[in-house]
Amino acid sequence: MRTRPIRIAWGVFLFLGCAGRVAPLRPRTAAAPEIRQLDVGTGTNAYVVMGTRPILVDTGWGKSSAKLEHQLATIGVDPRALALIVLTHGHGDHAGGADRMRALSGAKILAGAGDVEMLQAGRNRPLKPMSGIGKLVRGISDKPFPPFTPDLTLVSDFDLRPYGVDGKVISIPGHTPGSVAVVLDDGDALVGDLFRGGIVHSHQPERHFFHDDCQADEAHIAPLIASGAKRFFVGHGGPLDAAAVARRFADYPCP
Ligand SMILES: [Zn+2]
Numbered sequence: 001m002r003t004r005p006i007r008i009a010w011g012v013f014l015f016l017g018c019a020g021r022v023a024p025l026r027p028r029t030a031a032a033p034e035i036r037q038l039d040v041g042t043g044t045n046a047y048v049v050m051g052t053r054p055i056l057v058d059t060g061w062g063k064s065s066a067k068l069e070h071q072l073a074t075i076g077v078d079p080r081a082l083a084l085i086v087l088t089h090g091h092g093d094h095a096g097g098a099d100r101m102r103a104l105s106g107a108k109i110l111a112g113a114g115d116v117e118m119l120q121a122g123r124n125r126p127l128k129p130m131s132g133i134g135k136l137v138r139g140i141s142d143k144p145f146p147p148f149t150p151d152l153t154l155v156s157d158f159d160l161r162p163y164g165v166d167g168k169v170i171s172i173p174g175h176t177p178g179s180v181a182v183v184l185d186d187g188d189a190l191v192g193d194l195f196r197g198g199i200v201h202s203h204q205p206e207r208h209f210f211h212d213d214c215q216a217d218e219a220h221i222a223p224l225i226a227s228g229a230k231r232f233f234v235g236h237g238g239p240l241d242a243a244a245v246a247r248r249f250a251d252y253p254c255p
Pocket of ligand 1: 089091175193
C-alpha cells in the first residue's frame with residue numbers, strides 16, 4: 001500500500017527534472033545546420049550554429065561571459081570545440097565576451113573591418129537613438145567592454161564551408177560600419193541588430209533602438225529576402241519571419 005504514493009512522487013520528480021533539461025546540441029550536416037538561441041542577459045541573444053562543428057555568433061556582454069559559458073554547458077557545447085567566433089558587430093552587448101571566449105576556446109574571431117577600431121577601444125561609437133525609447137535604452141546599453149583585436153576581418157564574403165556550415169558571412173554596414181550577417185544556404189540568416197524583435201511581442205519585427213546610418217542599414221533588408229532569407233535571428237528578441245519583416249519595413253521611413 002505504501003508503494004503507490006512513492007511511485008507518484010517519483011513520477012512528479014522525474015517530470016520536473018526532465019522539464020528543466022535542454023536537449024544537447026549534436027553535430028549536424030553542413031547542409032542542414034541547427035541554430036540555438038542563447039540568452040546572455042539584458043534581453044540580448046548569442047547563437048550557436050551547429051553544422052559539422054559549432055560556430056558561435058556573438059558573445060554577449062563582457063560582464064556576463066559566465067552566463068554565456070553556462071548556456072554553452074547547458075546545450076553540451078564545449079568552448080574548445082568551437083570552429084569560429086563571428087561577431088555581427090562591435091557593440092559591447094554583442095562583442096563584450098569575445099576576448100574571454102577566444103581564450104577559452106582557441107577559436108578565431110571574425111568581425112567586420114569597419115568595427116575593428118571600436119573593438120580595440122572597448123567602447124561603442126556614439127549610439128544614435130532612433131526614438132524616445134532609444135534614448136532611454138542608451139543609458140543601459142552603452143557600457144565599456146574588454147578590448148581586443150579580432151583575428152579575421154571581413155573585407156568580402158567569407159565562406160563558412162571550411163568551418164562546417166553551408167553559408168557565408170556578408171557585410172551589411174549601417175547599424176555600425178562593420179556590421180555583418182551570417183547567411184545560411186537553408187534560408188536562415190543571423191543579422192545582429194539589422195532590426196530587432198518587439199519588446200512585448202518578440203516575434204514582431206521592429207526598427208532597432210540605434211543605427212549609425214538607418215537608411216544604409218535598412219537598405220539591406222529587401223536584398224536579403226530576395227536572395228532567399230526566410231527566417232531572421234536577431235540580437236534582441238526574434239526569430240522573425242521574413243514575410244513579417246518585409247511587411248513591417250515596406251513603408252517605414254527612417255527618422
Ligand atoms: Zn548593436
